[in-house]
Amino acid sequence: MPSALPDGEPMPADGALPASALAGAAERPLAFYLHVPYCATRCGYCDFNTYTAAELRGSGGVLASRDDYAEVLTEEIRLARKVLGDDPRPAATVFVGGGTPTLLPPAALGAMLDAVRQEFGLAPDAEVTTEANPDSVDPASLAALREAGFNRISFGMQSARRHVLAVLERTHTPGRPEACVAEARAAGFEHVNLDLIYGTPGETDDDWRASLDAAVAAGPDHVSAYSLIVEDGTRLAARVRRGEVPMPDDDVHADRYLIADETLSAAGFGWYEISNWATSAAARCRHNELYWTGADWWGAGPGAHSQVGGVRWWNVKHPGAYAAALADGRSPGAGREVLTAEDRRVERILLELRLVDGCPLSLLTAAGLAAARRAVADGLLAEPAFTAGRAALTRRGRLLADALTRDLT
Structure with missing residues (x-):
């Protein structure tokens, strides 16, 4: 947190x-x-x-x-x-x-x-x-x-x-x-x-x-x-x-x-x-x-973050301010953002690429798909998974995941 x-x-x-x-x-x-x-x-x-x-x-x-x-x-x-x-x-x-x-x-x-x-x-x-x-x-x-x-x-x-x-x-x-x-x-x-x-x-x-x-x-x-x-x-x-x-x-x-x-x-x-x-x-x-994988979660407590259906919000940080808001019958939320469809697409790539099964190639733009092909050639993405329609990291790809994610998004 x-x-x-x-x-x-x-x-x-x-x-x-x-x-x-x-x-x-x-x-x-x-x-x-x-x-x-x-x-x-x-x-x-x-x-x-x-x-x-x-x-x-x-x-x-x-x-x-x-x-x-x-x-x-x-x-x-x-x-x-x-x-x-x-x-x-x-x-x-x-x-x-x-x-x-x-x-x-x-x-x-x-x-x-x-x-x-x-x-x-x-x-x-x-x-x-x-x-x-x-x-x-x-x-x-x-x-x-x-x-x-x-x-x-x-x-x-x-x-x-x-x-x-x-x-x-x-x-x-x-x-x-x-x-x-x-x-x-x-x-x-x-x-x-x-x-x-x-x-x-x-x-x-x-x-x-x-x-x-x-x-x-x-x-x-x-x-x-x-x-x-x-x-x-x-x-x-x-x-x-x-x-x-x-x-x-x-x-x-x-x-x-x-x-x-x-x-x-x-x-x-x-x-x-x-x-x-x-x-x-x-x-x-x-x-x-x-x-x-994009489920809904409610984060309760000072500074906790939540996300439901593409709306993300976060609570006030200090325990005293948090308790005071609830005692007054108010949400302790400090702010929120409504994710666009593009936000959610990029976030799926950021998160799912970290998983062993990777993310669907269908999430990628044409430029991202071209980058994924290069990553397969460079040994950063697994070729069998790519053939099956997914971008999945190899061990070497895990070491360079942050840079690769930027290329794919």
């Missing part, structure tokens, strides 16, 4: 959507993202919309408190029901992210999930995920989360090396994420993900291999691996600017990506999105797949 909000037109006070947004809604899945904006400490690389207790002190009082946050967010779920009217769709997926959702007690996260269940219902096979920091859970809290209805959990491991964790300013100790996987399995979680970051200043190839090996040995059925991005305004960016640590290198990132793909593939994980690998189709993150 990045901290910066885009520009856009004003959001109606009641959150109402144009009729076009709800047209054909029954044919699209509906997902919910619930944002918990609290963290015990702020990691040096993070620019997400999160707040520590010190940052909130004196900037909103009770309205900024995490003690009643579940009740406040529930008001937005009720607003979603009013805005979507008699929409019959149950939630196909629910994803609780942050921040650190597990700073809230399991009962609070369960109450947020219950609000979705009561207002919309959950599909019989609904995927229900929460993110967690390894040092914010224990066997008892994991069991309580499973009892509350969560069936998937994602732990922020980032690295197995202490010195890498120190640069990232992560607070957990090496080995704790692996123990969390075992504890989550014992609690009955069906699916467990570990998040990794590569390219941290001071990390070596051997450090990265050790992190991958530790993650695989822990026994998750899903691994996400992301290159470190130095975001403006973060403490890490300031350290880079002062010359204390080097800027991550693109060539190093490419090498580390290849190491990840080779290691995970050898361990039985298949890539299904550029940064995500799973041991089976059932282990894929269905919530993220809905983002990538």
